[in-house]
Amino acid sequence: MLVDFFLHLKDRKLPVSTKEFLTLLEALQQGVIGHSLDDFYVLARAALVKDEAHFDKFDRAFAEYFKGIESLPGMDKAIPEEWLRQSMKRHLTPEEQAKLEKLGWGKLMEEFEKRLAEQKGRHAGGSKWIGTGGTSPFGHGGTHPEGIRVGGKSENRSAVKVWEKREFRNLDDQVELGTRNIKVALRRLRHFARTGAAEELDLEGTIAGTAKNAGWLDLHLRPERHNAVKVLLFLDIGGSMDDHVRVCEELFSACGSEFKHLEHYYFHNCVYESVWKDNRRRHTERIPTQEVLHRYGADYKLVFVGDASMSPYEILYPGGSVEHWNEEPGAEWLARMTTTFPRAIWLNPEPEHVWQYRQSTGLIRNLMGNRMYPLTIDGLTRGIRELGK
Amino acid sequence: MGGMRFEGSDNYVATHDLTLAVNAAVTLQRPLLIKGEPGTGKTMLAEEVAAALGLPLFQWHIKSTTKAQQGLYEYDAVSRLRDSQLGDPKVEDIAHYIVKGVLWQAFECETPCVVLIDEIDKADIEFPNDLLRELDRMEFHVYETRQMVRARHRPLVFITSNNEKELPDAFLRRCFFHYIKFPDRETMGKIVDVHFPDLKKDLLREALEVFFELREVPGLKKKPSTSELLDWLKLLLAEDIPPEALRAKDQKAAIPPLHGALLKNEQDVHLFERLIFMARQNR
Numbered sequence: 001m002l003v004d005f006f007l008h009l010k011d012r013k014l015p016v017s018t019k020e021f022l023t024l025l026e027a028l029q030q031g032v033i034g035h036s037l038d039d040f041y042v043l044a045r046a047a048l049v050k051d052e053a054h055f056d057k058f059d060r061a062f063a064e065y066f067k068g069i070e071s072l073p074g075m076d077k078a079i080p081e082e083w084l085r086q087s088m089k090r091h092l093t094p095e096e097q098a099k100l101e102k103l104g105w106g107k108l109m110e111e112f113e114k115r116l117a118e119q120k121g122r123h124a125g126g127s128k129w130i131g132t133g134g135t136s137p138f139g140h141g142g143t144h145p146e147g148i149r150v151g152g153k154s155e156n157r158s159a160v161k162v163w164e165k166r167e168f169r170n171l172d173d174q175v176e177l178g179t180r181n182i183k184v185a186l187r188r189l190r191h192f193a194r195t196g197a198a199e200e201l202d203l204e205g206t207i208a209g210t211a212k213n214a215g216w217l218d219l220h221l222r223p224e225r226h227n228a229v230k231v232l233l234f235l236d237i238g239g240s241m242d243d244h245v246r247v248c249e250e251l252f253s254a255c256g257s258e259f260k261h262l263e264h265y266y267f268h269n270c271v272y273e274s275v276w277k278d279n280r281r282r283h284t285e286r287i288p289t290q291e292v293l294h295r296y297g298a299d300y301k302l303v304f305v306g307d308a309s310m311s312p313y314e315i316l317y318p319g320g321s322v323e324h325w326n327e328e329p330g331a332e333w334l335a336r337m338t339t340t341f342p343r344a345i346w347l348n349p350e351p352e353h354v355w356q357y358r359q360s361t362g363l364i365r366n367l368m369g370n371r372m373y374p375l376t377i378d379g380l381t382r383g384i385r386e387l388g389k
Numbered sequence: 390m391g392g393m394r395f396e397g398s399d400n401y402v403a404t405h406d407l408t409l410a411v412n413a414a415v416t417l418q419r420p421l422l423i424k425g426e427p428g429t430g431k432t433m434l435a436e437e438v439a440a441a442l443g444l445p446l447f448q449w450h451i452k453s454t455t456k457a458q459q460g461l462y463e464y465d466a467v468s469r470l471r472d473s474q475l476g477d478p479k480v481e482d483i484a485h486y487i488v489k490g491v492l493w494q495a496f497e498c499e500t501p502c503v504v505l506i507d508e509i510d511k512a513d514i515e516f517p518n519d520l521l522r523e524l525d526r527m528e529f530h531v532y533e534t535r536q537m538v539r540a541r542h543r544p545l546v547f548i549t550s551n552n553e554k555e556l557p558d559a560f561l562r563r564c565f566f567h568y569i570k571f572p573d574r575e576t577m578g579k580i581v582d583v584h585f586p587d588l589k590k591d592l593l594r595e596a597l598e599v600f601f602e603l604r605e606v607p608g609l610k611k612k613p614s615t616s617e618l619l620d621w622l623k624l625l626l627a628e629d630i631p632p633e634a635l636r637a638k639d640q641k642a643a644i645p646p647l648h649g650a651l652l653k654n655e656q657d658v659h660l661f662e663r664l665i666f667m668a669r670q671n672r
Contacts, residue, residue: 211466306572
């Protein structure tokens with residue numbers, strides 16, 4: 001049974017390993033917990049999940065797996081079937097019990113579970129749903145001979161369990177960047193900014209090494225704590241995505257001092273022959289894209305931020321731009337940029353699962369060689385990893 | 390270490406899931422990794438568990454320059470070089486220049502013991518990887534003296550992290566993990582009770598009200614944490630502030646007395662004062 005549970009977690013993309021699963025089994029064998037599902041939840045989480053960012057995912061997977069058990073009222077403490085059967089009999093006349101046998105216990109419970117799953121709210125009267133005063137086999141004060149009595153109070157939704165509260169939702173690394181996430185994102189970016197630096201003399205290491213060498217000079221070098229990453233940021237501005245773009249811009253400029261160089265440019269929907277640096281003077285101070293291509297070396301990393309949703313014409317045809325007549329299609333310019341700066345990614349603030357419904361998103365993604373990432377911590381991490389390759 | 394169970398202590402309120410995680414780690418003799426907001430008592434946990442179980446505690450506080458090797462032992466080559474130049478006979482035996490680290494001391498301990506590796510994320514990214522085998526097998530080899538150091542009793546290891554760096558998967562697989570979330574009102578009441586047993590009920594209620602409201606203020610750089618609440622209560626008690634003074638509800642505008650204990654950041658204080666000013670105007 002627990003093997004299925006383990007596989008279910010794996011299936012839900014939780015990074016669980018066999019070693020951790022064995023640890024969980026060992027803990028169960030040693031009797032760390034009693035027979036309560038609540039305790040099992042805590043123990044399984046402590047043994048299998050090692051990052052609070054995955055807690056929410058775990059909660060959902062756990063709820064899915066234990067749904068059948070959970071939705072039965074009072075079953076959170078694993079009531080033996082025999083006991084239930086006994087308490088049932090107290091509520092039924094012998095005649096009714098005979099009828100119950102006819103339907104069969106197992107089938108009754110199965111039906112019950114199914115309807116609990118179907119039913120959303122409280123129900124009274126009627127002949128199907130679980131509720132009060134009806135003729136359905138399930139519910140309270142009903143007339144169906146085979147009915148299961150579901151307490152006087154609304155017990156069909158048993159108290160919300162810990163894993164149903166989803167308290168760790170905002171720690172999930174798949175959600176959009178929020179205030180808390182920004183800190184984590186910054187850390188990732190800073191880490192990115194520190195990569196690839198020269199070496200400097202390690203004085204302490206040299207002294208220790210020399211002493212160890214019985215006085216012969218032994219030079220030690222260590223990587224300089226210095227950054228070498230240069231970034232070109234291209235931001236889509238003037239549309240529904242402005243808020244997200246702002247977040248991203250702030251994010252990069254917040255750690256701007258960490259990068260060796262960080263330059264940003266604006267465009268609208270797709271890049272064409274010119275871009276601009278100051279959005280208030282976007283019509284007067286335009287910079288030819290060609291110039292940008294020449295000014296910066298191939299060691300710059302290129303980061304686009306935009307929702308990539310527009311009419312496909314804006315990408316594919318000359319004159320497709322919504323703002324002006326462009327001689328060459330956007331795709332051409334995009335291709336030029338990614339050839340000049342081979343290390344390039346596109347960050348998309350739209351959730352990843354809606355990308356497939358937009359033709360233009362697919363087009364841009366293809367042009368970027370699939371290097372499009374959502375604007376989430378996880379997306380940033382993946383994107384940065386790609387840039388660092 | 391079987392049979393030992395931790396159930397919280399007189400001065401530490403452990404939630405049910407935390408005790409369970411601690412007991413799982415005690416029973417299976419695996420390290421327990423603790424994360425959580427600053428000021429939720431991560432470091433205190435190890436101290437309290439050690440005290441509650443009556444075990445000695447070895448603490449290893451990690452800095453950005455700490456190396457894994459330093460927890461095992463260090464070879465003091467500089468002293469040896471000096472001694473050799475002074476002609477000290479001690480120099481013959483290299484063992485004189487091996488300085489034992491925290492883990493060695495813990496491994497040597499006659500009784501079972503608790504080891505705290507505090508703020509492991511401060512160190513270099515390779516640090517946890519360098520300790521994998523040592524924490525797994527609880528043994529290591531001293532290269533200079535060619536001796537093997539083995540733990541007499543597997544120590545109970547607590548590791549805290551503030552999430553500044555990601556920890557390697559191989560390391561995580563060997564630990565139990567618990568995330569201390571910020572206590573709810575009820576737990577917070579218990580925590581305060583443990584620290585100030587004779588605090589007046591109404592003062593506590595008012596204080597908690599103010600505290601949780603303050604945590605709700607949007608845009609604070611640093612939300613006040615448990616340890617700050619405790620400090621603030623201490624001040625309130627020392628100054629003998631009456632509970633009524635905290636009840637700002639009717640005027641909805643007063644700044645809580647001694648708020649400096651709760652807000653540690655000048656910008657936060659400014660933000661807070663501005664919000665109060667706006668609330669006053671809206672009335």
